[in-house]
Amino acid sequence: MRSPFAIFRKHQKVFLVVLTGLAMFAFIFLDQISQSGGQAMIPILGLIVGAGVFWIIGTQTGKPSEYAVAGAIIGLAVGWVLPGMGSVNAAVYTDAGDLTQRELQDLVNRRRTANNFVSTAYMTSSPFGELANNPQFAPFIQQQMRQFMFQIDPNRPVAEDVVLGHLLEHEAKEQGIIISDAAVDAYIKRVTSNNLTQEAFRTILSRMRIRAEELFDVLRAELRIQLAGSLKTPRATRTPAEYWKDYRKLNVTQSIDVTAIPVERFVGEISDPSDSVLKEFFESHKELFPNQESPGTPGFRQPRKVQLAFLEADYVAIEEGLDEITDKEVTEHYEANKDTLYLNNSSPDFNFPMDLNDDKSEGDSTKGEGEKTEGKQEGPELNPPKTNTPEEKKPESEKPESEKPAEPEKKEDAKPEAPKTEKPKTEESKPEESKPEEKKESADEKGEDESESVSLLDVINDLPVSAVDSLNASENLLAVAALRGNFDEKAAADEEKPAAKKEEPAKEEAKPEEPKKEDKKPAADTKKPEEPKKESTEPDAKPDEKKADPDKDAKPEEKKESDDKKPEIPPFPAPAEDGKEKKEEKPKYRPLDEVLQGEIRDTLLRERAMKIIGEKIRKAYETMSELGAKHTVSEGGQKLTEAEVAEQLGAYALKEGLHYEKTTLLGYRDLSESEDYPIGSAVEIVNPAMRSSAASVADRIFSNDSDELYRPETAEDPLDNNRFAYWVVQHSKEHVPTLNETGIREEVVKAWKLQKALPKAQERAEAIATIINENEKEDTSIFDLLENETVTGKKDGLKLTVSDTPPFSWFTQSFAPSQNPFGPRAQTQVQLSSIPNVEKAGNDFMERIFTAEENKALSVANADKSIVYVVVPKTRSAGEGGSAQAMRQQFIQNGVFGSQSMNQLSDRDRFTQYLEWMQDLEESYNVQWTDAGRAIR
Numbered sequence: 024m025r026s027p028f029a030i031f032r033k034h035q036k037v038f039l040v041v042l043t044g045l046a047m048f049a050f051i052f053l054d055q056i057s058q059s060g061g062q063a064m065i066p067i068l069g070l071i072v073g074a075g076v077f078w079i080i081g082t083q084t085g086k087p088s089e090y091a092v093a094g095a096i097i098g099l100a101v102g103w104v105l106p107g108m109g110s111v112n113a114a115v116y117t118d119a120g121d122l123t124q125r126e127l128q129d130l131v132n133r134r135r136t137a138n139n140f141v142s143t144a145y146m147t148s149s150p151f152g153e154l155a156n157n158p159q160f161a162p163f164i165q166q167q168m169r170q171f172m173f174q175i176d177p178n179r180p181v182a183e184d185v186v187l188g189h190l191l192e193h194e195a196k197e198q199g200i201i202i203s204d205a206a207v208d209a210y211i212k213r214v215t216s217n218n219l220t221q222e223a224f225r226t227i228l229s230r231m232r233i234r235a236e237e238l239f240d241v242l243r244a245e246l247r248i249q250l251a252g253s254l255k256t257p258r259a260t261r262t263p264a265e266y267w268k269d270y271r272k273l274n275v276t277q278s279i280d281v282t283a284i285p286v287e288r289f290v291g292e293i294s295d296p297s298d299s300v301l302k303e304f305f306e307s308h309k310e311l312f313p314n315q316e317s318p319g320t321p322g323f324r325q326p327r328k329v330q331l332a333f334l335e336a337d338y339v340a341i342e343e344g345l346d347e348i349t350d351k352e353v354t355e356h357y358e359a360n361k362d363t364l365y366l367n368n369s370s371p372d373f374n375f376p377m378d379l380n381d382d383k384s385e386g387d388s389t390k391g392e393g394e395k396t397e398g399k400q401e402g403p404e405l406n407p408p409k410t411n412t413p414e415e416k417k418p419e420s421e422k423p424e425s426e427k428p429a430e431p432e433k434k435e436d437a438k439p440e441a442p443k444t445e446k447p448k449t450e451e452s453k454p455e456e457s458k459p460e461e462k463k464e465s466a467d468e469k470g471e472d473e474s475e476s477v478s479l480l481d482v483i484n485d486l487p488v489s490a491v492d493s494l495n496a497s498e499n500l501l502a503v504a505a506l507r508g509n510f511d512e513k514a515a516a517d518e519e520k521p522a523a524k525k526e527e528p529a530k531e532e533a534k535p536e537e538p539k540k541e542d543k544k545p546a547a548d549t550k551k552p553e554e555p556k557k558e559s560t561e562p563d564a565k566p567d568e569k570k571a572d573p574d575k576d577a578k579p580e581e582k583k584e585s586d587d588k589k590p591e592i593p594p595f596p597a598p599a600e601d602g603k604e605k606k607e608e609k610p611k612y613r614p615l616d617e618v619l620q621g622e623i624r625d626t627l628l629r630e631r632a633m634k635i636i637g638e639k640i641r642k643a644y645e646t647m648s649e650l651g652a653k654h655t656v657s658e659g660g661q662k663l664t665e666a667e668v669a670e671q672l673g674a675y676a677l678k679e680g681l682h683y684e685k686t687t688l689l690g691y692r693d694l695s696e697s698e699d700y701p702i703g704s705a706v707e708i709v710n711p712a713m714r715s716s717a718a719s720v721a722d723r724i725f726s727n728d729s730d731e732l733y734r735p736e737t738a739e740d741p742l743d744n745n746r747f748a749y750w751v752v753q754h755s756k757e758h759v760p761t762l763n764e765t766g767i768r769e770e771v772v773k774a775w776k777l778q779k780a781l782p783k784a785q786e787r788a789e790a791i792a793t794i795i796n797e798n799e800k801e802d803t804s805i806f807d808l809l810e811n812e813t814v815t816g817k818k819d820g821l822k823l824t825v826s827d828t829p830p831f832s833w834f835t836q837s838f839a840p841s842q843n844p845f846g847p848r849a850q851t852q853v854q855l856s857s858i859p860n861v862e863k864a865g866n867d868f869m870e871r872i873f874t875a876e877e878n879k880a881l882s883v884a885n886a887d888k889s890i891v892y893v894v895v896p897k898t899r900s901a902g903e904g905g906s907a908q909a910m911r912q913q914f915i916q917n918g919v920f921g922s923q924s925m926n927q928l929s930d931r932d933r934f935t936q937y938l939e940w941m942q943d944l945e946e947s948y949n950v951q952w953t954d955a956g957r958a959i960r
Contacts, residue, residue: 038079045075073098115186116951119193122186130185137173137245140231140238141214145171147223148215171214173245175252176941180757187941188248190948195251202243202250210246257940261929269928270914273853276830277873280805280895281860282823284788286888288814289780296775305762305771310952318865319781319888321774323767327757328688329724332669333702333749334643335682341639342632348624356623357615365613636746639679643748644735646675651733651750665752668733688755695721702747705738717741720749730754781888787816788882788891791823795880795895805895826860830900833869836924853927863887872896 077094081087113121122130145168175187211219228235296304304321311322357365613619650671653663663671669685676683686700694703706717718726720738732751739746760767791812798808806825813820835856858864865886872894875881880895901907 045072069098069101070095071098073101114953115189116949116953117186117190118948119190122189127182127185130189131181133241133244134173134181134185134188136231136233136238137241140227140242141171141173142168143227143230144211144215144219144224147227148218173249175248176938186950187944188245190944190950191248191251191255192244193948194255195247198251198254200247200250200254202246204239204243207239207242207246210242255940255944257936265929265932266925267911267914269925271910272833272869272873272928273836273924274832274910274913275873276832276900278828278830278897278899279858279872280825280827280897281858282791282809282825282893283860283862284784284791284814284882284891284893286777286780286784286890288821289783289787290773290776292783293776293779295772301768301771301775302762304775305767308774309759314887318867318886319884321778323760323771323774325755325758325760326690327725328690328755329694329751330686330688330753330755331694331700331702331720331749332672332683332685332752333747334640334647334672334676335684335702336636336639336643336746337682338632338636338744338746340680341635342628345628345631345635348627350620352627353620353623354615356627357619361612365619367610367613633744636744639681640737640746640748643675643679643681644737647672647733647735647748647750651735654733669752685752688753691721691725694724695719701740701745702738702749705740705745705747708737708739708746720747724751730756777889781884781891784891785882785884787814788893790816791893792880792882795893799878827897828859828861830898831856831858833873834928851923851927853924853931861885861892862890868892873899 074091074095077097078087078091080094081090084090114124114127115122149167175184175191179187224235228238231238233241305323308321309323311320312324312326313322314320315322315324650663650668654665654668655662673683675681684700686694686697686702689697689700689703694700697703703719703721705720707720707723709717720736723736732754735748735750737746737748762768762771791809794812795805795808809823809825812823814823815821833856834853837852837854855864855866855869861868863886868883868885871881871883875894875896877896877899880893882891882893884891901910
C-alpha cells in the first residue's frame with residue numbers, strides 16, 4: 024500500500040518553496056494583522072493559503088492553475104466566515120475592530136507597562152523621589168507624576184479606558200499620525216527632566232524585563248493615542264459672559280421656603296409588577312450603575328465589594344479603667360519637662376515702636392554731640408524709623424556742610440514757608456557753637472521728608488490691630504497721632520505757627536540761650552537718657568521749636584507746665600522700659616497651678632491609654648496573623664475553616680476586652696460613609712501631624728486590585744482614638760448580576776416601584792405649589808397655609824414640614840490644606856452649596872432655584888430624584904453692593920478671570936463636555952461589551 028506521505032516526498036522542493044513564501048508573508052504581515060485585530064487580513068490570508076495548497080494538489084493531476092483558483096475561492100470564503108464564527112468569544116464589539124479577551128488584556132498590559140515605566144523613571148530622576156514614602160509629601164509627588172501618566176478618563180477602569188484608546192488609535196491611523204523615536208525620546212526626557220542616566224535607564228529595563236525597542240513601541244502607541252485624543256477633544260474658549268455667569272454663581276445669594284415630598288411615600292400605592300415586566304425592566308438596566316445614564320436612572324450592575332472582620336479597642340473604656348494620676352506624678356512630670364514643655368513663652372507686648380526708641384536712646388549715648396541733638400529733636404515723631412536703620416542715617420547727619428544746604432532748599436521748594444526760609448540765614452550768622460543746632464534742624468527737616476515718614480507708616484501699618492490698639496491705650500497720644508499718619512493736620516499746624524513767628528524775628532536772631540541747650544545735653548546724657556527726648560516731645564511740630572525759644576523768658580510758667588505734662592505723655596522709651604521691666608518680672612516657667620496640673624493629668628492619662636491600646640492592637644495583629652496562616656496553610660493536612668477562624672477571633676476579643684465585628688458586603692462608598700462600621704473611615708496609624716494625609720481603610724482596600732484574604736492590617740479612628748486590627752474575609756468583584764442572585768430581585772422591584780411613584784410625587788408637589796401661588800396676595804404665610812396639608816394628600820398621612828433657609832449661593836468656596844508642601848498652605852475648592860433641609864441638591868436643582876421668579880412656588884426634584892421639593896424663592900441678593908451694577912463693577916475690579924475659583928468652575932464645565940465627547944465617541948463606534956469583556960473589566 025502506498026504511503027499517504029509519498030506525495031510530500033515527491034513534491035518536497037515545491038512544498039519547501041511554498042512554506043518559505045508563507046513564512047516570509049507571516050514575518051512581514053502577521054504582526055500588522057494582529058495589531059489591527061486581524062479582521063481585515065484573515066480573508067486575504069485564507070485566499071493565499073488556499074491557492075497555495077490547492078496548487079500543490081493540482082500538480083499531480085496536471086491542472087495546478089485550475090486547482091489554485093478553486094483553492095483561492097475556498098480560502099477566501101473560509102477566511103470570511105471564520106471571524107464571524109469566532110466572534111462569540113469577543114470581549115468588546117466595535118466598528119474599529121472587535122477585541123478578544125486576549126487582545127483586551129494585551130492592551131491593558133501595554134498601558135500598565137507604559138505607566139510603570141513613567142512612574143519608575145520619574146521617581147528615579149526626580150529630586151523628590153526619596154520623599155515618596157513620606158505620607159506628608161506622597162500626595163504632592165503623586166499629583167506631579169499623574170500629569171505624565173497615560174489615561175483618557177481617570178474615573179474609568181483600565182479596561183474601559185484602553186477600549187477608548189483602541190478607538191482613538193483607529194482615529195490616529197485615519198489621520199496619519201506618526202510618532203518617531205525622537206518624539207518618544209523627547210517624552211522620556213520631559214518626564215525625567217533630562218536627568219535619567221543611561222545606567223538608570225538600563226536598570227529600569229532590566230527590572231521591567233523589557234527591551235528598549237519594545238518599550239519605545241509601547242510608548243509610541245500610547246503617545247499616538249494621546250495625540251489623537253488631544254486633537255479630537257473639543258476645546259471651548261471661555262468668554263467674559265461665561266466668566267460673569269460663574270461669578271454670579273459664587274456671589275448671588277438666595278433664601279427659600281421649602282417643603283419635601285419623598286417619593287418613597289407613594290411606593291405603597293404601586294402594586295407589584297409581573298414577572299415579564301420585571302424581567303424586561305431588569306434586562307434594560309442590568310449593565311448600568313445607578314445614576315450612570317442620568318441622575319435618578321436605575322442600575323443593577325454590582326460594584327466591587329468587600330467584607331471585613333475587625334477587632335476594635337475602645338479608647339474611652341481603656342482610659343476610664345486607669346488609675347488616677349497622683350500629685351507626685353504631676354510634679355515629677357513637670358520638673359522633668361519644664362525646660363522643654365512649660366517655658367513661660369507668653370506673647371510679648373506689642374511695643375515695637377517704643378522698643379525702637381529704646382534702642383535709639385541707648386545709641387544716643389555713644390553718638391557725637393550733633394547726633395544727640397538729632398535724636399533729641401526728632402522726639403516721638405520720627406525717632407523710630409531712624410533707629411530702625413541707624414547705619415543709613417549716621418552718614419546723612421554727618422554730611423559736609425556743603426551738602427547740607429541743598430536739603431533745606433528742597434524743603435523750601437516743597438513747602439515755601441517764610442520761617443523756614445529764614446532759618447538757614449540765622450543759622451549761617453551763628454557761631455560754630457550752634458552747629459549742633461544746625462544738624463538738629465537738618466535732621467528735623469529730614470525727619471519730615473516723605474520717604475522717612477512713609478517708612479514709619481509702613482512699620483506701624485504692618486503691626487497687628489491689637490498692637491495699634493495698645494498704643495492708643497498708652498500715654499503716647501502724640502506719638503500715636505504721628506504714627507497714624509495725621510500729617511495733614513500737622514502740616515496745617517505748621518503753617519499757622521510760623522505765621523505767628525514772623526512777629527518776633529528779632530528775638531529769634533538774638534538767641535542768647537542757645538549755649539544753655541548744649542549745657543543741658545551732657546547732663547541729660549549722664550543722668551537720664553530720656554531727658555533730651557523729653558525736650559523733644561515738648562513741641563508737636565518742628566516750626567514750634569523756634570517759636571518756643573523766645574517764649575522761655577516771657578512765659579516760664581507755661582514751660583513748667585509743659586515740663587510737667589511730659590511725664591503724662593512720655594516718649595516711646597518710657598513705655599518700652601516699663602515693658603521691659605514687666606518682661607523681666609515674668610517667671611521663666613509656667614506656674615504649676617490648677618490649670619497646668621489638669622493639663623498634665625490629661626496628658627499623662629492619654630499617654631498611658633494610648634500605650635495600652637497600642638499594645639492591645641499589636642497583640643491582636645499577631646493573633647490574627649497566626650490564625651490567618653492556619654487558614655491559608657495547612658498544618659498536618661488540615662486548615663482552619665472560616666467559621667473556626669471567626670470563632671477563635673471572637674473568643675480572643677472577649678478575653679482581651681476588645682470588640683469583634685464582621686461587616687456585610689460593602690462597596691467603596693458604603694464602606695467609607697458607613698455609620699454602623701467605623702472601620703471604613705479609620706486611617707492608617709501614622710504620626711498625628713500627618714493624619715490629614717493618611718489613607719483611609721476604604722481607600723487602601725479599593726485602591727488596588729488585590730483579592731488577598733485574611734491578611735491583617737491596623738488602623739485608628741482619628742476622632743475618638745479607637746484602634747483596629749482588621750482583614751478582608753470576602754471579595755465580590757464587579758459584575759452584572761442575574762435576577763435570581765441574592766437580594767437582586769428585591770432591589771429591582773424597589774427600583775421599579777420608585778420609578779412609577781415619581782410622577783405621583785411630582786403631581787402632589789405641583790398641587791401644593793398651586794395652593795401657595797393662588798394665595799400669594801394674601802397675608803397668610805406659607806407655614807400657616809400648609810399647616811393642615813399632608814405629604815400624600817391623604818388626611819391621615821404625614822404632615823408637611825415647612826422650613827426657611829438662610830441665604831446660600833449656587834457654589835461655595837472653601838479652603839483646604841494644600842497637598843503641595845512647597846506651595847501655598849491652603850487651596851480654594853469650589854463645590855455646590857449645602858442647603859439646610861435639602862438633601863442632594865444637584866446642579867439642576869440650583870439652576871431652577873436661581874433662575875425662578877421670586878415669591879413664586881415651583882416643584883423641583885433633587886439630584887437622584889428621591890425627593891421632590893416645593894420651593895418658594897425669597898430674598899435674592901445681588902452681592903455686597905446690593906445691585907447688579909455694583910456686582911458688575913466688583914467683577915471688573917477684582918480681576919477674577921484667572922482666579923483659582925473661576926478656573927475650577929471652568930474645569931467643571933470642560934470636564935462635563937469631555938465626558939459627553941467620550942460618550943459620543945463610543946456611540947459612534949457602536950461599542951458593546953460582552954460577558955467575557957466584563958470579566959476583565
